[in-house]
Amino acid sequence: MFPELNNLLNITPDKVEQGKLTLLCDAKTDGSFLVHHFLSFFLKAKCKVCFVALVQSFSHYNIVGQKLGVSLTTAWERGQLVFLEALKTSLDIFFQTPAGPHPLQFLREASARNLQPLYAFVQEALKPEDGGEATWRHPVLLVDDLSVLLSLGVRAVAVLDFIHYCRATVCTELKGNLVALVHDSGDAADEENDLLVSGLSHQSHLILRAEGLATGFCKDVHGQLKVLWRRPSQAAAQRDRSLTYQYKIQDKTVSFFAKGLSPAVL
Amino acid sequence: MAAAATCGAGAGSPGSVAAAVDRSSATSFQRKGPRAGGADGGGPRLVSIAGTRPSVRNGQLLVSTGLPALDQLLGGGLAVGTVLLIEEDKYNIYSPLLFKYFLAEGIVSGHTLLVASAREHPAGILQELPAPLLDDSYEKEFDEDGCNHKTPDSSMKMKIAWRYQLLPKMEAGPVSSSRFGHYYDTSKKIPQELLRTAKWHGFFLPERISPPLTVEPCHLTHGYMKLLEFIKKIVSEEGVDGSHPQKKTKNILRIGIQSLGSPLWGDDACCAEACDDSHSLTKFLYVLRGLVRASLSACLVTVPAHLIQNKAITARVTSLSDTVVGLESFVGSERETNPLYKDYHGLIHIRQIPRLNNLICDESDVKDLAFKLKRKLFTIETGL
Numbered sequence: 001m002f003p004e005l006n007n008l009l010n011i012t013p014d015k016v017e018q019g020k021l022t023l024l025c026d027a028k029t030d031g032s033f034l035v036h037h038f039l040s041f042f043l044k045a046k047c048k049v050c051f052v053a054l055v056q057s058f059s060h061y062n063i064v065g066q067k068l069g070v071s072l073t074t075a076w077e078r079g080q081l082v083f084l085e086a087l088k089t090s091l092d093i094f095f096q097t098p099a100g101p102h103p104l105q106f107l108r109e110a111s112a113r114n115l116q117p118l119y120a121f122v123q124e125a126l127k128p129e130d131g132g133e134a135t136w137r138h139p140v141l142l143v144d145d146l147s148v149l150l151s152l153g154v155r156a157v158a159v160l161d162f163i164h165y166c167r168a169t170v171c172t173e174l175k176g177n178l179v180a181l182v183h184d185s186g187d188a189a190d191e192e193n194d195l196l197v198s199g200l201s202h203q204s205h206l207i208l209r210a211e212g213l214a215t216g217f218c219k220d221v222h223g224q225l226k227v228l229w230r231r232p233s234q235a236a237a238q239r240d241r242s243l244t245y246q247y248k249i250q251d252k253t254v255s256f257f258a259k260g261l262s263p264a265v266l
Numbered sequence: 267m268a269a270a271a272t273c274g275a276g277a278g279s280p281g282s283v284a285a286a287v288d289r290s291s292a293t294s295f296q297r298k299g300p301r302a303g304g305a306d307g308g309g310p311r312l313v314s315i316a317g318t319r320p321s322v323r324n325g326q327l328l329v330s331t332g333l334p335a336l337d338q339l340l341g342g343g344l345a346v347g348t349v350l351l352i353e354e355d356k357y358n359i360y361s362p363l364l365f366k367y368f369l370a371e372g373i374v375s376g377h378t379l380l381v382a383s384a385r386e387h388p389a390g391i392l393q394e395l396p397a398p399l400l401d402d403s404y405e406k407e408f409d410e411d412g413c414n415h416k417t418p419d420s421s422m423k424m425k426i427a428w429r430y431q432l433l434p435k436m437e438a439g440p441v442s443s444s445r446f447g448h449y450y451d452t453s454k455k456i457p458q459e460l461l462r463t464a465k466w467h468g469f470f471l472p473e474r475i476s477p478p479l480t481v482e483p484c485h486l487t488h489g490y491m492k493l494l495e496f497i498k499k500i501v502s503e504e505g506v507d508g509s510h511p512q513k514k515t516k517n518i519l520r521i522g523i524q525s526l527g528s529p530l531w532g533d534d535a536c537c538a539e540a541c542d543d544s545h546s547l548t549k550f551l552y553v554l555r556g557l558v559r560a561s562l563s564a565c566l567v568t569v570p571a572h573l574i575q576n577k578a579i580t581a582r583v584t585s586l587s588d589t590v591v592g593l594e595s596f597v598g599s600e601r602e603t604n605p606l607y608k609d610y611h612g613l614i615h616i617r618q619i620p621r622l623n624n625l626i627c628d629e630s631d632v633k634d635l636a637f638k639l640k641r642k643l644f645t646i647e648t649g650l
Contacts, residue, residue, distance in 0.1 A: 088559075091556050110485035148585070189578050216633075
């Protein structure tokens with residue numbers, strides 16, 4: 001986790017808000033550093049994490065996690081982390097017919113109508129342990145990333161339904177958190193994606209939007225992060241709070257600074 | 267070039283042992299040495315595969331694309347386990363060259379090749395590969411072509427990268443070369459004895475396709491489905507996915523797929539905006555990514571991106587690939603007569619570089635890159 005981002009968001013591993021949907025959005029840049037942040041943050045906060053990794057392999061997250069101070073292998077062995085490595089599992093389901101229901105069953109269908117097997121997987125992974133004693137704090141579902149589901153033939157409405165079901169189970173019933181990453185292309189080229197992004201934005205409590213700089217590439221400032229706190233269920237009597245920072249990604253951390261106040265400029 | 271400078275600065279850090287990042291975590295980050303097994307990270311040390319070298323930044327296993335200038339722009343080379351997507355130029359003049367450089371580099375390094383095309387027979391493609399320039403002759407080629415010394419960033423600076431040569435000598439072959447990245451003479455064909463030693467598998471779509479009697483199970487275009495099954499079969503046959511642990515000598519599988527997404531593959535992404543097979547190409551790339559990640563292979567795919575009608579598909583194809591390079595040739599455009607570009611044949615855009623096993627990537631500082639095909643060499647230059 002990045003200590004500076006924790007300060008900006010006013011969260012610590014000891015004190016985590018529950019029942020929240022956090023949306024990570026990236027536009028014309030790579031927002032995967034936010035996924036690494038939240039993964040290591042929740043593992044350090046001793047939450048039970050279910051990570052649906054659709055685009056990268058386990059070792060990728062593990063190696064970056066080690067730089068951030070968590071070991072995914074240890075967390076997995078202890079049962080704190082349930083990891084769905086879709087790149088590897090997709091090969092099994094794609095080339096042969098599965099025996100039973102498989103979380104990635106939508107790969108075999110022309111246009112999958114719903115993501116129910118995937119939801120069943122998440123539900124099974126995060127169900128509270130029997131026996132009263134809870135080893136871990138509240139459950140967390142992390143998805144990286146949702147836009148790739150659209151490329152695999154799932155309709156935007158089906159993805160929104162899936163998130164709705166997950167939110168009902170994870171956030172409301174189990175009092176946990178949900179964090180998901182989507183790509184936002186900005187221009188209206190991909191209508192399904194825009195539908196997904198706006199649908200999710202309206203349901204989220206916290207939106208972190210990583211954008212490239214409007215002026216183009218810069219070596220010292222890699223992008224801009226817009227943080228938006230929302231209250232989706234209540235009437236918008238108060239304005240949603242929003243802050244903008246610029247960031248630079250380094251080898252083991254990301255440094256944030258106010259707009260125009262990059263250390264390279266001062 | 268700035269990229270070379272950052273490589274030099276970065277060489278200090280891999281050797282040091284970093285202190286524990288967080289006092290509460292049990293592990294402290296330690297540098298174990300060059301990481302093995304490509305993007306997957308696991309497995310025994312494999313630094314001794316011919317034609318590869320570990321990345322300076324994180325020990326990622328890299329192979330050369332066949333163009334040392336492009337290797338430098340991509341941060342040292344193409345990472346094993348990733349897919350390089352080349353967006354073809356408008357009349358498909360220069361992208362076949364990059365395709366051939368990639369395959370020729372594989373032959374010279376002794377890698378196994380898998381060539382897939384819907385247009386030309388793979389045996390024909392291999393016959394057309396350029397001949398490698400050996401150590402003694404390449405310097406002469408540079409002088410002959412009258413290299414422009416005012417832009418020193420071109421191939422002369424490639425020598426800086428050769429400091430990181432860690433490879434042992436290759437086994438005996440007609441061309442014994444322990445270099446990473448070679449130069450090729452496009453006016454000569456590859457010598458036959460070199461081709462004979464090469465190990466390759468070809469996939470020519472018209473030969474493999476049979477009229478589909480039933481609907482495909484995963485609703486991919488028939489051609490794509492056959493190609494994926496073929497790639498999976500070769501990957502497990504060659505043992506690059508670690509399925510033959512007793513095999514001592516490991517090798518890289520180079521997969522080259524030409525003009526993916528064109529109508530010749532049976533895909534109508536280039537024909538209509540609202541196409542029936544709108545998910546075929548993206549599903550194919552996803553499964554290909556899964557296959558390549560789990561094995562010691564590197565894949566180069568050329569896509570006629572300018573023909574794809576639906577821009578959403580272009581965006582999705584870009585995000586599903588690891589490295590994306592776009593070629594824009596000046597042929598037929600107004601830039602052909604622009605005096606600024608008179609020495610060059612086109613622009614090359616590095617659209618995306620992956621951040622593998624890392625938060626950062628080796629992005630080059632220079633974004634204005636142009637290429638030109640000299641009499642025998644393909645060079646990439648900057649500082650227009």
